[in-house]
Amino acid sequence: MANQDDKQKPVAQEAKPERLTKKELRSIFLRYMFLPESAMSYEKMHGAAWAVSYMPLGNKYYKNNDQAYQRLLKRHSPFYNTEPQTGQLVNGIVASLEEQIGMGNTNVSEEMPVDVKASLMGPLAGIGDSLMQGILIPTLLSIAMGLSKDGSPLGPLFYIVTYAVIITIVEVVCFKGGYKLGVSAVDKIVGESAKRLTNMFTVLGTIVIGGLAASTIALKTTVKIPFGSQTKPLETIIDGFFPGLLPLVAVLFTFWLISSKRMSANKVILILTLVATVGVLIKFL
């Protein structure tokens, strides 16, 4: 199918409709960068922010065709949710598909961008969230916190500069890559061979958040155990044979509540508050 596309492109270019200009692509990129969470709700999440993002494309191809323009807005308004920064990849793919539709390429159906979005948002959210919130941000922040131990503004400045530079590059590369690859990128993300790649990122993310759990969850017991005439804090004994035992129990318990009991984050917060309250009142924590 990719070959057919290539053959058709020059034909389509000779006819009136032309490809998106650099300026129009930049406009779609920037709108998607700024807007996805503009009217975020549980019902639609990013939803119709897509429709607003694709208005530059509609203005170009459907200036005299209100019905086609309306269909464009309509197919970009249902529920959609993913990690918005790495999500520029999907935006790039959709831009290349919508460009073909706008140019009148009959090989690309109007359902295609919708299907692409629906099949990519889940896998990409898992990978994107674990790379960004699970690895990149905590790592940069822990370096920044080290720089600021004495209250120096160096840490915040370091984080602002490094994250701003990295995330700008990530967004641009994702968008350009998605636009260049077009539909073939879908296979790279959800196809059979991509399962290996997804699996690789999952392993990477899971190991790093295991470390994150050990370094960030702070849970210590205050119980003291009598040793003859002396008392010894239970925490030192636990640390002797299993450092971080309580944090590990806490995270596995929370994971069990969310994954097996299918509890919402808000319910889990209430349970954790209850655990903290009881723990403090019985003088265990």
Add this chain to the structure above:
Amino acid sequence: MNMALFWQAALVGILGYLGAVDSIVMGGVAYGFYILGRPLIAGFMCGLIFEDVKAGVLCGLAVQAVFIATMHTGGTSSTEITYASYGGIGLAMATTKDPAIAVTLAIFIGQTFGLIFYNLRMAGFSYFNHRADRDIDRFNKHALIMDQVVWPQIITFLVRAVPIWAAIYFGRGAVEALLKVIPTQITSIITVLGGLLPALGIAMLMNMLIKNKLQLIYFLFGFAMIAFAKMSTIGLVFIAVLIAYIVYQISGRKGSNNSSNLSGTAKAIQTEDEYEDTDLF
């Protein structure tokens, strides 16, 4: 009326909007939520506003330690980090400038008012989504922009900036009085809860990543490397990359085994890595 505090509180409130997950002004989440919204940066900003950068950064540092594993996945949040950072640190900077107080206030604000406001907004904005759908049905592009972007952002600004401003402007006296009478048990409960909160953020991420309970072994490996082997986080990232790459290589080999159904070919294929990487078909 304290004009200096009025403007300081207003500035912190505006930053509390700019750094929010649902604010669009700072390039969406890129320069807003993930930069301005981080407690360490909030501490620095509040330090600038209250003309004591060092105290601000120290407050930010303490709050950041609690919220470093805060996750925002699938629209649910393990804590409302922006209300927590700007409300908690701003209020602490307006009163005692004590990092411990900043942490207590941040957890308290983030887990109560913050989450309530956030959840109400997330549920209530369905109203604008329905209006946007109606605008598309009527093919009214101007109204679509108003209902999808302009009005929701005005409401978001009011819901975010005004409470933070009010908390700092009016809360100063109340906080000082409250800190004197509050029982120590409440503060220790909040401290314990602060230590527990990262567990929720991490569990949310685990829930996205771990589909097969056997994969917990990778999680435990990462945990052990930090807890037992006392490795640094960056060192762990390098080792995790290595292991992930090995897993990638091995999974490719397994795939070619299955397709050929001959275990004996595994060694022969081993020498032809190029063929494995580009799929057999």
